[in-house]
Amino acid sequence: MADFTYQVFSEVAKQKTLVAAAKQLNVTPSAISHSLAGFEKQLGFPLFVRNRNGVKLTPDGAKILPIVQEILNAEAKLTEEAAQINGLNQGRIRIGAFSSVCINWLPDIINSFKKIYPDIEISVRQGTFNEVVEQVRLGTLDLGFSALPIKENLEVIALHQDPIYCIAPVGFKPQNGRTITKEDVVNEEFILQQIDYDRDTKRALDTYNVSVNSIQYSIDDASIIAMVESGLGLGILPDLALQNLAGKVQTYPFSKEFYRTICLVAHTKSQQTPSTQAFIQTVQAYIKKRYN
Numbered sequence: 001m002a003d004f005t006y007q008v009f010s011e012v013a014k015q016k017t018l019v020a021a022a023k024q025l026n027v028t029p030s031a032i033s034h035s036l037a038g039f040e041k042q043l044g045f046p047l048f049v050r051n052r053n054g055v056k057l058t059p060d061g062a063k064i065l066p067i068v069q070e071i072l073n074a075e076a077k078l079t080e081e082a083a084q085i086n087g088l089n090q091g092r093i094r095i096g097a098f099s100s101v102c103i104n105w106l107p108d109i110i111n112s113f114k115k116i117y118p119d120i121e122i123s124v125r126q127g128t129f130n131e132v133v134e135q136v137r138l139g140t141l142d143l144g145f146s147a148l149p150i151k152e153n154l155e156v157i158a159l160h161q162d163p164i165y166c167i168a169p170v171g172f173k174p175q176n177g178r179t180i181t182k183e184d185v186v187n188e189e190f191i192l193q194q195i196d197y198d199r200d201t202k203r204a205l206d207t208y209n210v211s212v213n214s215i216q217y218s219i220d221d222a223s224i225i226a227m228v229e230s231g232l233g234l235g236i237l238p239d240l241a242l243q244n245l246a247g248k249v250q251t252y253p254f255s256k257e258f259y260r261t262i263c264l265v266a267h268t269k270s271q272q273t274p275s276t277q278a279f280i281q282t283v284q285a286y287i288k289k290r291y292n
Contacts, residue, residue: 006068008035009047013065014140017054069139070271077273091275092121096132096144099221100241101262105145105286113282120275128195136265142276143266147199150265155272157264157280159287164200164258165242167228167235168250179255182208189233191216191224200260201236207256225249 011021012032022029040047047061057065076092083090097106102124110122125132125141132144137152150156166180174184185208192201194217205215216233218224224235225247235249238260242251264283266272272280 005035005039006071008032009039009068010065010072010140012036012048012055013057013061015054016056020054066138073139073142073267073271073273077271080273080275089117089119089275091273092123092142093273093275093279094140094142095122095124095279096127096135096141097124098129098132098145098147099126100238100243101145102126104240104243109283109286112286113279116282117275117278122279129199133265136267139267142273143264143280146263146265148261148263150263152265154265155268157266157284158261159264159283160240160262160291161259162238162240162262163253164204164236164238164260165251165253167225167237167242168252169228169231170248170250172234172250174252176255178252180208180252181255185210185234189214189216191218191227191233191235193218193220193224200258204236204254204258207258208254221245 007025008021011024012018015021015024018029018032018036022032025032036047043064045060046058047064048055049058080091095106106124110124113120113122125135127135129146132141132146133150133152133154135141136144136154145159148156148158174180188210190205190210192215216227218227221237221241222245224237225245227233228235228249229247237245240262264280266276266280269277
């Protein structure tokens with residue numbers, strides 16, 4: 001089995017403090033420190049820089065992390081394959097997803113999966129599109145929900161084209177009564193999350209000649225709804241994000257269709273554990289059933 005030193009290194013890189021890593025691994029901080037010191041001596045270079053807030057990977061440590069994570073993931077795959085040969089459904093799946101997928105898709109997907117594989121451990125970490133993809137690339141997540149385009153060399157499975165809408169306060173009405181055009185957004189303020197601005201939302205705003213000076217940023221989707229309801233501006237949100245949000249607002253399509261393509265990202269099939277492959281199949285079946 002993989003050296004405990006690898007587990008220590010991976011956990012410290014994840015937790016960013018020795019104390020937090022020790023708690024996760026159920027050992028003492030001194031054991032963590034001793035293990036890291038031995039690993040650094042073995043490799044011949046430092047892996048972390050210590051600071052007031054904890055530790056940070058050195059450039060050399062950042063190069064080592066994906067290799068160590070690959071070893072740990074290979075061990076997990078070996079354990080799962082052995083369990084399947086012995087007729088057991090064991091394993092773990094580490095999933096990353098952005099907010100609206102966590103709220104609207106994952107509860108049903110995980111419940112469906114658990115009915116078939118009750119003994120497989122599932123953990124979920126919420127993050128932005130880019131954070132999820134980066135953690136999958138590093139191997140600290142087994143798969144993640146993100147949005148196209150994906151530049152990293154990973155397996156990418158397109159799932160759903162999620163329409164993007166304009167959110168307006170009650171009383172607002174487009175000039176044509178149906179869709180948002182350029183004439184409707186002249187001198188209007190827009191409220192959105194900053195993390196969305198570099199993707200499909202930016203494409204929509206650029207098409208309608210909305211300047212950066214007309215954009216305000218909010219914390220999350222619910223805050224956008226609240227600010228639009230208060231008359232502070234218009235919002236832009238995808239359909240999935242609107243599913244469980246309440247507020248006295250109106251939703252209009254743009255005169256030109258915009259959407260984001262939600263996808264799954266994972267390592268190549270040869271690197272995926274059996275449980276990860278089974279979960280991907282469950283996700284695809286759920287999307288097919290929900291969106292026909």
